[in-house]
Each structure stands twice: as C-alpha cells, then as structure tokens.
Amino acid sequence: MEKADLKKLGNNIRAERHRLNYTQEYLEDKTGILAQHIGRIEKGEIDIRFSTLIALLKALNIPFEKLYDINE
Numbered sequence: 918m919e920k921a922d923l924k925k926l927g928n929n930i931r932a933e934r935h936r937l938n939y940t941q942e943y944l945e946d947k948t949g950i951l952a953q954h955i956g957r958i959e960k961g962e963i964d965i966r967f968s969t970l971i972a973l974l975k976a977l978n979i980p981f982e983k984l985y986d987i988n989e
Contacts, residue, residue: 926985927959928961929983930977930984937977944976948975
C-alpha cells in the first residue's frame with residue numbers, strides 16, 4: 918500500500934476506535950495486537966498484515982468498506 922493509503926486506513930481505524938470509546942489497550946485485549954502496534958497502524962507508519970486487519974475489523978465489528986473505500 919502507498920503511504921497515503923496507510924494513513925487513510927489508520928485514521929479510519931482510529932475514528933472507529935474513538936466512536937466505540939475503546940482505548941488502544943482495550944483493543945489490544947480484544948485482538949492480541951500490542952497497543953504500540955495499533956498506535957503505529959493508526960498513524961499510518963507501518964503496512965498492516967491481512968491477519969491483523971481481520972482481527973481489527975472483528976474487534977471493531979465493522980466491514981472493510983467502512984475503513985477504506987476502494988473506489989476513491
């Protein structure tokens with residue numbers, strides 16, 4: 918993914934986490950993904966693995982399309 922795409926995805930993950938009033942630590946407990954790693958994902962600093970993305974989608978209970986519109 919391009920850096921801009923990672924940033925957009927990360928911003929949307931953060932927005933959904935905030936909407937649910939989840940902390941990064943709570944999301945860590947739900948997914949097993951370290952809070953520090955979640956923070957880096959939300960900042961768009963790192964490319965996200967598919968298995969990590971699936972874990973986040975399940976924990977946030979949202980479809981992929983809510984995080985990233987492939988038609989943009």
